[in-house]
Amino acid sequence: MSDQPIIHLRGVFKTYEDGRLRALDDVDVDIEAGEFVAIVGPSGCGKSTLLNMIAALDRPDEGTIEVAGHDLTGRRDLDHFRREDVGLVFQLDNLLPTLTATENVEVAMFGRIGPRRRRRQRGLELLDLVGLADRAAERPPKLSGGERQRVAIARALANEAPIILADEPTGRLDSHTGAQVMDLLERLQREQGVTLVVVSHDPSVSSRADRILHMLDGRITTDVPVGDDDLATTPASTG
Ligand SMILES: Nc1ncnc2c1ncn2[C@@H]1O[C@H](COP(=O)(O)OP(=O)(O)OP(=O)(O)O)[C@@H](O)[C@H]1O
Ligand SMILES: [Mg+2]
Numbered sequence: 001m002s003d004q005p006i007i008h009l010r011g012v013f014k015t016y017e018d019g020r021l022r023a024l025d026d027v028d029v030d031i032e033a034g035e036f037v038a039i040v041g042p043s044g045c046g047k048s049t050l051l052n053m054i055a056a057l058d059r060p061d062e063g064t065i066e067v068a069g070h071d072l073t074g075r076r077d078l079d080h081f082r083r084e085d086v087g088l089v090f091q092l093d094n095l096l097p098t099l100t101a102t103e104n105v106e107v108a109m110f111g112r113i114g115p116r117r118r119r120r121q122r123g124l125e126l127l128d129l130v131g132l133a134d135r136a137a138e139r140p141p142k143l144s145g146g147e148r149q150r151v152a153i154a155r156a157l158a159n160e161a162p163i164i165l166a167d168e169p170t171g172r173l174d175s176h177t178g179a180q181v182m183d184l185l186e187r188l189q190r191e192q193g194v195t196l197v198v199v200s201h202d203p204s205v206s207s208r209a210d211r212i213l214h215m216l217d218g219r220i221t222t223d224v225p226v227g228d229d230d231l232a233t234t235p236a237s238t239g
Contacts, residue, residue, distance in 0.1 A: 004069070006163060006195050007031035007054055012063030014049055014218075023049040024060065025218035033162065036189045036196040038206035038226075041215035047199040050215070051165050054197065055086050068162060083112065087156030089185075091168035093148040095140040101127055101151045102136045108158035126154040130184055146177030153184060163195045164188065170205055182208060 007030065014024040023046045031037050039047045052058040053065055056078040065072040068085040072078065095104045105123040106116075113119050127136050130150040140148050149169060156164055166185065170178030182205055189196040198205060206212050207226060214222045 005030035006033040006068055007197070008064070008066040009053070010064040012050075012053060012060045012065060014046075014053065014058070014060050022218045024053070027063070027218070027220055029213065029220060029223070031195060031197065033195050034189070034193045035211060036186065036198070036209045038209035038212045039197065039199045039215060040201065040206050040212055041221075045215040046218040047215055048167055049218075051167050051197065051199055054163075055088055055165050056081055084159055085161050085163060087159060087161040087164045089149070089152050089156050089164065089166035089169045091171040093140070093152040095148055095151055095155075097140050100137050100139055101132060101143065101147075101154075104140070104151055105154045105158050108155045112159060122158070123154075126157055127151070129157070130154045144177070145173050146180055149173060149177075149181050150184060153181070153188075157188070162193075163197070166196070166198045168199055168201070170200065170202060175204065178202065179204065 009027055009029045012024050012027040013022070015022050027050060039050060041047055049058065053060055053072075054067055056067070056072050060073060063073065067081070070081050070085065072081070075081075096107065099107070102120065102123040105126050106119040109119045109122065113122060124133065124136055127133055130153055132147060132150055132154070135143060135147060140151070143151065153169075164185065169185065170181050173181060185196055185198070186208055188194045198209065200206055209226050211223065211225050213220050214224075
């Protein structure tokens with residue numbers, strides 16, 4: 001896998017409304033293992049659709065998608081891929097309110113790590129990693145927004161996926177808490193070599209990335225390394 005991009009899309013189209021709405025319009029993108037890529041653009045431009053394609057939560061109408069060595073377009077059984085290869089973080093944490101923080105993390109290990117005692121131990125380790133060891137027995141309604149989002153990140157890490165996909169992970173957080181959540185995601189990328197793809201409207205999030213993909217009307221309009229986005233913009237191939 002070394003010189004193969006971990007995420008590879010070619011000619012990806014996705015339409016809704018019987019083809020009248022082009023959510024993705026001929027998207028090409030390569031993301032290398034260990035990169036931190038931000039996806040930005042106005043509401044409705046196709047950011048979540050693109051992320052969902054990479055997560056195999058949705059299928060393109062046309063095109064090729066290969067992620068972590070799997071051809072997502074050619075396969076029917078993607079459960080294994082979804083379980084093993086990607087960790088997802090959403091704007092809303094989607095935690096189960098009746099389970100404790102640890103139990104929410106353990107849920108992601110069912111069928112993969114057993115016995116229960118090992119899942120519990122790993123759940124506690126992950127909560128410790130996100131700075132929540134002392135909140136492990138608490139249920140989500142009693143946690144702050146930032147704490148809940150950190151539990152969601154711990155859950156996304158539970159399967160040791162090489163790729164973390166996050167859709168507006170700081171969207172509901174105040175700027176200080178959002179920065180803490182981003183510090184955590186960035187640390188995972190730097191220290192554990194996780195490939196990180198984050199959709200965000202927030203420039204304080206995208207400016208941390210190695211690269212920013214700008215989207216408009218279902219297309220990637222520019223693909224720029226952070227630091228020189230005012231100069232030397234590399235136009236993405238627009239077909
Ligand atoms: N399931 C669906 N059915 C119909 N249209 C959809 C569906 N999902 C997305 N769309 C449309 O596809 C386009 C892209 O949507 P998408 O959710 O990817 O945008 P986005 O860039 O994530 O926007 P936002 O920043 O508001 O989250 C929009 O016009 C949206 O209305
Ligand atoms: Mg979206």
